Amino acid sequence: MPTKKASVQVEPKQKAVMTSMSQNSYSLSSMLQFVNNNFLLLVVGSGLFIFGFVFGSLWKENQTLKAGGGLGNQPAAQAPAAAPAAAQPLSDADWKEIQKEPVFVIGDKNAKVTMVEFTDYQCPFCEQFYTQTQKQLIEDYVKTGKMKIILKDQPLPFHPNSNSSAQLVRCAVEQGKGLQMHDQLFTNQAMWVSLTGEDLYKKYSELANAGGLNGDKAVACVKEGKYKTATDNDSALGNKVGAGGTPTFFVEKDPLVGAQPIAAFKAKIDEKLAK
Numbered sequence: 001m002p003t004k005k006a007s008v009q010v011e012p013k014q015k016a017v018m019t020s021m022s023q024n025s026y027s028l029s030s031m032l033q034f035v036n037n038n039f040l041l042l043v044v045g046s047g048l049f050i051f052g053f054v055f056g057s058l059w060k061e062n063q064t065l066k067a068g069g070g071l072g073n074q075p076a077a078q079a080p081a082a083a084p085a086a087a088q089p090l091s092d093a094d095w096k097e098i099q100k101e102p103v104f105v106i107g108d109k110n111a112k113v114t115m116v117e118f119t120d121y122q123c124p125f126c127e128q129f130y131t132q133t134q135k136q137l138i139e140d141y142v143k144t145g146k147m148k149i150i151l152k153d154q155p156l157p158f159h160p161n162s163n164s165s166a167q168l169v170r171c172a173v174e175q176g177k178g179l180q181m182h183d184q185l186f187t188n189q190a191m192w193v194s195l196t197g198e199d200l201y202k203k204y205s206e207l208a209n210a211g212g213l214n215g216d217k218a219v220a221c222v223k224e225g226k227y228k229t230a231t232d233n234d235s236a237l238g239n240k241v242g243a244g245g246t247p248t249f250f251v252e253k254d255p256l257v258g259a260q261p262i263a264a265f266k267a268k269i270d271e272k273l274a275k
Helices: 012-037 039-066 092-098 124-142 162-174 178-187 197-210 215-224 228-241 262-273
Strands: 113-119 147-153 248-251 254-257
Touching (some): 124 147, 124 262, 162 197, 178 197, 197 215
Parallel strands (some): 113 147
């Protein structure tokens, strides 16, 4: 007798399950085929998105710095908030406080006008102020006894070498060469800002020697972290009074933010001298 093939009976519920599995299998197959056919487009699209995000972040930081702000001294792991704008004159108490414990002072302590500068040695706009403006202000106002400049630290957290370079200047003050180290760092900024580890310390030592210091002694002082607390305290004070970005200046309580043209400084200084 011919053998009858056994028919497989499927309950409605089972049939529905099998149909669903078949459809899901088809959907998964279709999805894999889509990814395979469009893999290059997906990769390129993801790359463009990431590039756009990074470029946008850098553009925003650059625009903030050009405006004189920089970013406040927030921990590097956090998204830093915009620096507080120094838009209003300081209170008498804040003005008195920021003149205490300077890194060093340029000029006659009895000069009629005082300018306080919060700086970051890795900041390109601080270097711009040093190159284009500070030297002329020293010639016109400091050497003539009309003004003194009080230097304070504001090492920004997204500049990896700013804190150690600030400490280096304080270590140089111990050798009576604070201004010389300050000038060496700004004059040769491009030579050290991208260095790390012992390469950075070696360059610090070379620059210190060029400025008339004992470079090994200055670097040992930095490695010890002797002035880390002092630079951090200056940064916190700067944030408190509205100097969360660099460079920020206060001329007799009145703020000037950013690498302003020399005319802006002269107008403010002359205004104070006339009183």
